[in-house]
Amino acid sequence: MSVIASRADTQEEIRQQLRKITEPHTTSAQALGDPTAQNHNDGEYLHKHFSIPPLHKYLAKADRHESAVARFPRAFVDPIVYTTDRDLQLLEQLVGDVDYDFRDPHPSHEALERYTQPRAKILEWIADDPARLREVRAVKGTxxxxxxxxxxxxxxxxxxxxxxxxxxxxxxxxxxxxxxxxxxxxxxxxxxxxxxxxxxxxxxxxxxxxxxxxxxxxxxxxxxxxxxxxxxxxxxxxxxxxxxxxxxxxxxxxxxxxxxxxxxxxxxxxxxxxxxxxxxxxxxxxxxxxxxxxxxxxxxxxxxxxxxxxxxxxxxxxxxxxxxxxxxxxxxxxxxxxxxxxxxxxxxxxxxxxxxxxxxxxxxxxxxxxxxxxxxxxxxxxxxxxxxxxxxxxxxxxxxxxxxxxxxxxxxxxxxxxxxxxxxxxxxxxxxxxxxxxxxxxxxxxxxxxx
Missing domain, CATH: 3.40.50.300 (P-loop containing nucleotide triphosphate hydrolases)
Structure with a gap:
């Protein structure tokens, strides 16, 4: 049984709290100030920092429970996932050739390797179901x-x-x-x-x-x-x-x-x-x-x-x-x-x-x-x-x-x-x-x- 810590009652304790919650993440391309660096992007790491599943697993769980989030992608996926006409053309070509598995962090088709891993898995989840893909539009700004x-x-x-x-x-x-x-x-x-x-x-x-x-x-x-x-x-x-x-x-x-x-x-x-x-x-x-x-x-x-x-x-x-x-x-x-x-x-x-x-x-x-x-x-x-x-x-x-x-x-x-x-x-x-x-x-x- 965990014990809830008492409220900090000194300046030093508060400074320690502040240092802990602001400890910088230093190994991403953004931290280096170079978006072309081969390092991961902040967006790829955030779910690990917060100890939560990546978005594709969120969607896969919703799909397993037949939740509306997965059944009606236009209600939620469209305003979150930035897709271009070129993205959707690729996904249409991949229908039937991908096999999404939430347990495998790697995409099942090499064409998706052009994207970062988290984005590739989200797009793979979309392409895995033709009905789902039909619900997704080419949306730039939402x-x-x-x-x-x-x-x-x-x-x-x-x-x-x-x-x-x-x-x-x-x-x-x-x-x-x-x-x-x-x-x-x-x-x-x-x-x-x-x-x-x-x-x-x-x-x-x-x-x-x-x-x-x-x-x-x-x-x-x-x-x-x-x-x-x-x-x-x-x-x-x-x-x-x-x-x-x-x-x-x-x-x-x-x-x-x-x-x-x-x-x-x-x-x-x-x-x-x-x-x-x-x-x-x-x-x-x-x-x-x-x-x-x-x-x-x-x-x-x-x-x-x-x-x-x-x-x-x-x-x-x-x-x-x-x-x-x-x-x-x-x-x-x-x-x-x-x-x-x-x-x-x-x-x-x-x-x-x-x-x-x-x-x-x-x-x-x-x-x-x-x-x-x-x-x-x-x-x-x-x-x-x-x-x-x-x-x-x-x-x-x-x-x-x-x-x-x-x-x-x-x-x-x-x-x-x-x-x-x-x-x-x-x-x-x-x-x-x-x-x-x-x-x-x-x-x-x-x-x-x-x-």
């Missing part, structure tokens, strides 16, 4: 909109989707962080990925990483950014950041409150806190929210053709960015969201996929919801049964399957398909008896939050 109450597992599912996509596609993941009006971020939900993460912060912004112990008798203390991630990069503009991205890497990106380069890649207004004018004078009396930087980043990823590797952008707390109440103001938030809707098809063609997390469907602007194809209803939430959705779609679920589900379960749906999904708790081995906050100090000084 999406998943996860809606549910706090504590329902949205962020953990977002991390699992990132893991699956990195494993299946060697996909580059952009974990899109936000910063509140005070210049602080208190949501380090990505810490489970710290051994593989690169944190990207704006160049010249004075940052402070605060460790706030749960035990109030223990004083807070500071650490370096490099102490909470494998790598740290500092970017001077959106263009500079895009030129530094490495295929297959997991990035935690903090937006630039100065919006450097934003107007050069976007047709919209961006005002930083240095450009604010007193009330009553010409010009904006408030800076553009830092979160709106993400529209310019997305625009450059779609149209800049600088980084064309398949990219998954996860927008945690999506309502902050795609705000249902966005205003037609000097910052053009409303117009930016309308642009986002209109550019969605281009994003898909360029291999850009999105993950969204929000408490409710209604938190996200209808313009964005018109284009989002896959939705995930989390436990404790009821799906919009029988209701018409933006974009002339209807929810295919006819009964409430989710309200009484437990954490780690949900239903993914895209008319006319839906399937129950389960995912591992990737945070279960992340023990840190403290909160991690990142402050942008010169931003706080400019807004009067600190002296």
């Amino acid at each position: 999406d998943l909109f996860m809606h549910g109450e706090p504590g329902g597992g949205k962020t953990t599912l977002g991390l699992s989707v990132a893991l699956w996509r990195m494993q299946a596609n060697n996909e580059t993941v952009i974990w899109a962080e936000s910063v509140d009006e005070s210049g602080t971020n208190e949501r380090t939900e990505w810490l489970a990925f710290a051994p593989f993460a690169t944190v990207a912060v704006p160049e010249g912004m004075d940052t402070r990483v605060r460790i706030v112990p749960e035990d109030v008798s223990v004083d807070s203390f500071d650490v370096e950014l490099e102490d909470v991630a494998r790598d740290v990069i500092r970017y001077e503009s959106i263009q500079d950041l895009m030129s530094k991205l490495l295929p297959g890497q997991f990035y935690v990106v903090y937006p630039d409150p100065l919006h450097r380069g934003a107007e050069a890649v976007s047709k919209f207004n961006y005002y930083n806190y240095r450009e604010v004018t007193p009330k009553g004078e010409d010009g904006p009396d408030e800076p553009t929210d830092a979160d709106q930087w993400w529209f310019a980043f997305t625009a450059h990823r779609i149209s800049g053709d600088v980084f064309v590797h398949p990219t998954f952008i996860n927008l945690d707390e999506t309502g902050n960015i795609l705000d249902a109440d966005a205003a037609k103001d000097a910052h053009q938030h409303y117009e930016k969201i309308r642009w986002f809707r209109d550019k969605y098809a281009d994003a898909r063609k360029k291999g850009v996929s999105f993950g969204y997390q929000a408490h409710a469907l209604s938190e996200v602007h209808k313009f964005a919801r018109q284009k989002i194809r896959w939705r995930v209803t989390m436990p404790g939430n009821s799906p919009p049964i029988g209701r018409k959705l933006p974009g002339d779609r209807r929810c295919p679920i006819e009964t409430d399957l989710t309200s009484n589900m437990q954490a780690g379960q949900a239903v993914v749906w895209k008319a006319p398909y839906f399937a129950e999904i389960r995912w591992p708790n990737l945070k279960r081995n992340v023990t840190l008896d403290a909160e991690v906050s990142i402050d942008f100090l010169d931003w706080q000084r400019a807004t009067g939050e600190v002296a």
Whole structure:
């Protein structure tokens, strides 16, 4: 019988916890900074790090239990596995010539050896059943909109989707962080990925990483950014950041409150806190929210053709960015969201996929919801049964399957398909008896939050 360790009550114990959960993985191509290296990719190793089965075994188990996840690949496999026309042409040729066995890590046909081992096994699983293959489409950019109450597992599912996509596609993941009006971020939900993460912060912004112990008798203390991630990069503009991205890497990106380069890649207004004018004078009396930087980043990823590797952008707390109440103001938030809707098809063609997390469907602007194809209803939430959705779609679920589900379960749906999904708790081995906050100090000084 295991004994649950008591809560850390000294700074040194918390430092030890932090060192343990952030110990970097150093042998992958991404860790070496060379995507052409013969070493494995991070995505190939993640399931070993978290001690969970690879995705192809997840699908094989679902198939053995005749679960909807395996019977309706268009409900789950399509939004996860990046496939091109060439991929599907190969799989069509392999029908009848492959013999998928979940116990054998090697693919059964030499043509699949062009892919990484985890991806090869997923594609072999698809090609092993002609009916299954017919359900899979050539999908470049996809999406998943996860809606549910706090504590329902949205962020953990977002991390699992990132893991699956990195494993299946060697996909580059952009974990899109936000910063509140005070210049602080208190949501380090990505810490489970710290051994593989690169944190990207704006160049010249004075940052402070605060460790706030749960035990109030223990004083807070500071650490370096490099102490909470494998790598740290500092970017001077959106263009500079895009030129530094490495295929297959997991990035935690903090937006630039100065919006450097934003107007050069976007047709919209961006005002930083240095450009604010007193009330009553010409010009904006408030800076553009830092979160709106993400529209310019997305625009450059779609149209800049600088980084064309398949990219998954996860927008945690999506309502902050795609705000249902966005205003037609000097910052053009409303117009930016309308642009986002209109550019969605281009994003898909360029291999850009999105993950969204929000408490409710209604938190996200209808313009964005018109284009989002896959939705995930989390436990404790009821799906919009029988209701018409933006974009002339209807929810295919006819009964409430989710309200009484437990954490780690949900239903993914895209008319006319839906399937129950389960995912591992990737945070279960992340023990840190403290909160991690990142402050942008010169931003706080400019807004009067600190002296």
